Amino acid sequence: MQLHPQDLALLNDYQHHFPLVERPFDAIAQELYTTEQHVLQALRAGRRAGHISRIGAVWRRGAGGAAALCALKVPYDRLPAVADAVSHEFRVTHNYQRDHEWNLWYVVTARDEAAVRETADRIAQAADVPALFLPMVRAYRVDLAFDLRARHAAARPLKAPEPQCDPVAPWQQPLAALAEHGMPLIPRPYNAWARHLGWPADVVLRTLHQWKAHGTLRRFGVVVRHHGLGFDSNAMTVVNAPARLADEIGLRIGAQPGVTLAYRRVPAEGWPYNLYFMVHGRERPEVRALVRSALAAAGASNLPHETLFSVRRFKQTGGRYFAEPLEAA
Numbered sequence: 001m002q003l004h005p006q007d008l009a010l011l012n013d014y015q016h017h018f019p020l021v022e023r024p025f026d027a028i029a030q031e032l033y034t035t036e037q038h039v040l041q042a043l044r045a046g047r048r049a050g051h052i053s054r055i056g057a058v059w060r061r062g063a064g065g066a067a068a069l070c071a072l073k074v075p076y077d078r079l080p081a082v083a084d085a086v087s088h089e090f091r092v093t094h095n096y097q098r099d100h101e102w103n104l105w106y107v108v109t110a111r112d113e114a115a116v117r118e119t120a121d122r123i124a125q126a127a128d129v130p131a132l133f134l135p136m137v138r139a140y141r142v143d144l145a146f147d148l149r150a151r152h153a154a155a156r157p158l159k160a161p162e163p164q165c166d167p168v169a170p171w172q173q174p175l176a177a178l179a180e181h182g183m184p185l186i187p188r189p190y191n192a193w194a195r196h197l198g199w200p201a202d203v204v205l206r207t208l209h210q211w212k213a214h215g216t217l218r219r220f221g222v223v224v225r226h227h228g229l230g231f232d233s234n235a236m237t238v239v240n241a242p243a244r245l246a247d248e249i250g251l252r253i254g255a256q257p258g259v260t261l262a263y264r265r266v267p268a269e270g271w272p273y274n275l276y277f278m279v280h281g282r283e284r285p286e287v288r289a290l291v292r293s294a295l296a297a298a299g300a301s302n303l304p305h306e307t308l309f310s311v312r313r314f315k316q317t318g319g320r321y322f323a324e325p326l327e328a329a
Helices: 006-014 024-032 036-048 078-087 113-127 170-181 189-197 201-214 242-253 282-298
Strands: 052-059 065-071 092-098 102-110 131-142 217-223 232-238 257-265 277-281 304-314
Touching: 006 024, 006 036, 024 036, 036 052, 052 170, 065 113, 065 201, 065 277, 078 102, 078 131, 102 113, 102 242, 113 131, 113 201, 131 242, 170 189, 170 201, 201 217, 217 304, 242 257, 242 277, 242 282, 277 282, 282 304
Parallel strands: none
Antiparallel strands: 052 217, 065 102, 065 131, 092 102, 092 304, 131 257, 232 277, 232 304, 257 277
16 A cells, blocks of 8 residues: 555554653644644544554563464354454454364454453354463564565564563553553643643653653663565464474574564363464565564474464454453443
């Protein structure tokens, strides 16, 4: 999809480095030589078009809450109904059909591991189909804020798995809930958060700055939906690596061009795979080539593996590690 260069810059350049100042959209306008009103109008249009999920927090692992990747093996004639039921779960953030017998893949996020497990068990019981529960062991690469002007994510040297951060303090969690939900598109969004919380506005901004400085936030900014911006093909590849080599191979895979996400997960009965990586690209042949290249560079081509392409997106929202109080809002 072709965007005006100014609108592309707005989506691309503010995935990171979003201004933490009283009037962030005015600050962006000055950098782009336009007006605050135009910036707000363009972002609202991007949200209506489905190009923008939200402007807000993306947490580093350890900030709070828990998550798990889950899958169901659903008969094709029941897939629409089961997918709809899964998508209606507040704690489900992503829900995709993939081209595999395990055809419905979704992510559950919640305040703690017990809530994640309860939600996944309840979904599986209601669907009455075989289910997988695949919690993360560690992350090697999390890179969904890649350059939208490129054809795929760039290579990134990796020396160690991503470290966990310190958890968000209990008194800060109401702000964390707002930050992950996404800011209102108004001239002074941080002031609106302050009024909602009954906090001074400078405390809101100071807390966000601290989270960013301490690594609690992986990033704070525009969260785009890549599908509507030309990245129409995405594939999840799963690898069964020897346990003693899994981290070494996972780091090598995560460093490769095109790889946006790379994780180690707990295997499940009947599903022996422990390494997972995602490639987002513009065309399926290109994505297949990037997957093959990543496996070869990591020395994993001969390991058991499968590549599952996304067929349909049923739901995509931000993680809900703190936002359950907003469920009724």
